[in-house]
Amino acid sequence: MTIGGEVTSALLYLDDVSVTFDGFRALNRLSLSIGANEMRAIIGPNGAGKTTMMDVITGKTRPNTGTALFQARHDLTRLDEASISQLGIGRKFQTPTVFDMHTVEDNILLALKTDRRPFPVLFSKRTREEKERIDALLERVRLTASRHRSAGELSHGQKQWLEIGMLLAQEPKLLLVDEPAAGMTDQETADTADLLREIAKTASVVVVEHDMVFVRDLGVKVTCLHEGSVLAEGSLDAVSANERVIEVYLGR
Amino acid sequence: MSRYRLIDGAGLIFLAIVLALAVLVPASNLWLAPDSALHIPDYLVPLLGKYLAFALLALALDLVWGYCGILSLGHGAFFALGGYAMGMYLMRQIGSRGVYGNLVLPDFMVFLNWQELPWFWLGFDHFWFACLVAIAVPGLLAFGFGWLAFRSRVTGVYLSIITQAMTFALMLAFFRNDMGFGGNNGLTDFKEIVGYPLQWAETRAALFAATAVALALGYLLARWVVTSKLGKVVVAVRDAESRTRFIGYRVENYKLVVFTLSAMIAGVAGALYVPQVGIINPSEFAPANSIEAVIWVAVGGRGTLVGAALGAVIVNAGKTWFTGALPSLWLFALGGLFVATTLLIPKGVVGAVTDILGIRRKSELPAAPGVVAPKTAPAEPAQ
Numbered sequence: 001m002t003i004g005g006e007v008t009s010a011l012l013y014l015d016d017v018s019v020t021f022d023g024f025r026a027l028n029r030l031s032l033s034i035g036a037n038e039m040r041a042i043i044g045p046n047g048a049g050k051t052t053m054m055d056v057i058t059g060k061t062r063p064n065t066g067t068a069l070f071q072a073r074h075d076l077t078r079l080d081e082a083s084i085s086q087l088g089i090g091r092k093f094q095t096p097t098v099f100d101m102h103t104v105e106d107n108i109l110l111a112l113k114t115d116r117r118p119f120p121v122l123f124s125k126r127t128r129e130e131k132e133r134i135d136a137l138l139e140r141v142r143l144t145a146s147r148h149r150s151a152g153e154l155s156h157g158q159k160q161w162l163e164i165g166m167l168l169a170q171e172p173k174l175l176l177v178d179e180p181a182a183g184m185t186d187q188e189t190a191d192t193a194d195l196l197r198e199i200a201k202t203a204s205v206v207v208v209e210h211d212m213v214f215v216r217d218l219g220v221k222v223t224c225l226h227e228g229s230v231l232a233e234g235s236l237d238a239v240s241a242n243e244r245v246i247e248v249y250l251g252r
Numbered sequence: 253m254s255r256y257r258l259i260d261g262a263g264l265i266f267l268a269i270v271l272a273l274a275v276l277v278p279a280s281n282l283w284l285a286p287d288s289a290l291h292i293p294d295y296l297v298p299l300l301g302k303y304l305a306f307a308l309l310a311l312a313l314d315l316v317w318g319y320c321g322i323l324s325l326g327h328g329a330f331f332a333l334g335g336y337a338m339g340m341y342l343m344r345q346i347g348s349r350g351v352y353g354n355l356v357l358p359d360f361m362v363f364l365n366w367q368e369l370p371w372f373w374l375g376f377d378h379f380w381f382a383c384l385v386a387i388a389v390p391g392l393l394a395f396g397f398g399w400l401a402f403r404s405r406v407t408g409v410y411l412s413i414i415t416q417a418m419t420f421a422l423m424l425a426f427f428r429n430d431m432g433f434g435g436n437n438g439l440t441d442f443k444e445i446v447g448y449p450l451q452w453a454e455t456r457a458a459l460f461a462a463t464a465v466a467l468a469l470g471y472l473l474a475r476w477v478v479t480s481k482l483g484k485v486v487v488a489v490r491d492a493e494s495r496t497r498f499i500g501y502r503v504e505n506y507k508l509v510v511f512t513l514s515a516m517i518a519g520v521a522g523a524l525y526v527p528q529v530g531i532i533n534p535s536e537f538a539p540a541n542s543i544e545a546v547i548w549v550a551v552g553g554r555g556t557l558v559g560a561a562l563g564a565v566i567v568n569a570g571k572t573w574f575t576g577a578l579p580s581l582w583l584f585a586l587g588g589l590f591v592a593t594t595l596l597i598p599k600g601v602v603g604a605v606t607d608i609l610g611i612r613r614k615s616e617l618p619a620a621p622g623v624v625a626p627k628t629a630p631a632e633p634a635q
Contacts, residue, residue, distance in 0.1 A: 058498060085500035097495040099488045110488055111499045118509045122482040170499060
């Protein structure tokens with residue numbers, strides 16, 4: 001394997017990644033690289049391989065072939081979900097996934113970047129710094145007033161934000177965000193775009209989204225996937241003008 | 253911060269009752285006149301002790317099922333292994349007073365024409381050694397089993413089925429005479445424990461008190477675990493396993509810790525049970541026993557610890573009454589109880605009482621979701 005300039009400068013580097021499920025090629029020689037502090041929007045029709053790509057990056061799915069490197073030195077195809085998460089890759093699911101039975105602040109507490117081994121966790125005591133970080137994060141995702149409520153009682157939009165807050169608590173270097181605007185009101189959607197842009201100042205963010213208004217709002221480089229590989233890449237205007245993209249995804 | 257108190261209201265009442273029983277039951281039995289209305293007759297002391305040993309088993313099961321979502325249908329195996337360890341010590345205490353009068357070998361070994369004590373019986377003439385084994389062997393089995401199962405990410409019904417298979421396999425193994433644990437007769441005819449005859453009322457009273465104290469300590473240990481940050485992670489695993497994994501917790505290790513701890517508590521319960529009932533045999537490994545333990549927890553209230561212990565006592569008291577008064581109806585009653593619990597009070601007795609009283613304090617732990625009925629046939633008779 002030759003390590004060129006692109007590999008070493010990229011935070012995330014996928015090359016020639018293929019995943020096959022029962023003969024179906026979910027990813028077909030996909031290559032993609034995300035730079036440090038870059039925000040990227042991924043669009044594409046259903047079945048284009050967006051979620052499978054996230055599964056490969058987070059260790060849920062092992063690719064049949066190909067390279068997946070993080071920070072040019074961590075081979076993501078050999079690590080499990082927990083190790084990948086500890087490297088600093090956070091993932092937000094399409095449907096908000098929080099710990100419904102726990103309070104809002106406990107959700108954040110569990111996500112804070114700390115020792116994840118069972119015995120240190122068993123004996124851990126909450127420190128002042130942890131408390132301050134929880135306060136700051138709750139403020140940032142606007143859930144301070146709901147901190148003692150159980151997460152299950154939150155509205156859909158609040159749960160989305162709580163989940164983003166949990167990802168921030170992990171102090172990730174790369175955030176994978178799957179359809180953050182789904183089921184949100186227009187105002188919430190706009191707020192979410194602001195929040196993601198702010199996060200992108202200190203971390204790389206990959207956003208999978210169908211909502212073209214939201215993607216335009218983000219104002220970042222766009223990659224369109226189709227049948228498991230990259231169809232087009234560039235600014236939203238360039239990608240939207242692409243004949244093939246119009247044909248398979250945007251529609252005429 | 254949502255910090256949970258180690259001892260909440262229900263816990264305080266529970267501990268007060270258990271520790272009061274530890275004092276009052278022996279006192280009533282030993283010092284009150286037999287014709288007093290408050291006198292607890294001799295036969296009742298080991299029976300109540302048995303209930304409390306079952307309560308400790310239920311507590312252990314609630315730790316894995318109620319908090320970690322692992323529906324173990326094989327916890328009876330850990331209980332029985334603890335019981336066998338204690339039984340082996342009690343056999344060694346018989347010495348030469350067996351039917352055959354052999355100085356070294358227990359009766360069943362003489363009967364099988366064995367010439368010397370097998371290596372795995374060495375050490376069991378020491379009480380401390382038996383206690384150690386009663387905790388260590390269930391712990392090691394749970395660790396090995398869990399290490400394989402949890403790393404392979406076996407969950408849900410599949411995990412329940414293999415826990416069931418585990419206890420069934422052990423039952424078949426212990427039924428064999430060649431195993432060296434007394435075959436289908438098991439271990440019985442015990443004489444004394446740490447030098448005190450088991451027939452003495454004082455010994456039985458002491459065993460009852462020890463069981464009550466063990467139940468209280470087991471409760472405190474379990475409560476300490478579930479109120480710690482590890483307890484929060486474990487509940488997170490129960491409710492959203494993949495989310496827990498994706499924020500960086502190695503879920504299999506957490507399950508392993510809780511499962512192993514639970515098995516060790518179950519082993520202690522078994523070790524306390526055997527001297528009070530006077531026998532341990534392979535039927536303790538019967539899958540039906542483990543399923544019954546799940547019913548105790550469901551009836552009392554899953555994910556509450558106190559409820560699990562309460563459920564064990566309620567169901568077993570009902571069993572004692574039914575098998576005396578209407579023996580043929582007991583299984584129907586047990587099945588009916590489980591169906592009624594699932595339909596009418598899915599959160600168990602403790603959950604229902606809490607709801608009725610409208611108690612919803614900050615100190616409460618996140619409650620377990622309602623009972624998920626294990627897809628199994630009604631339990632068979634335990635014995």
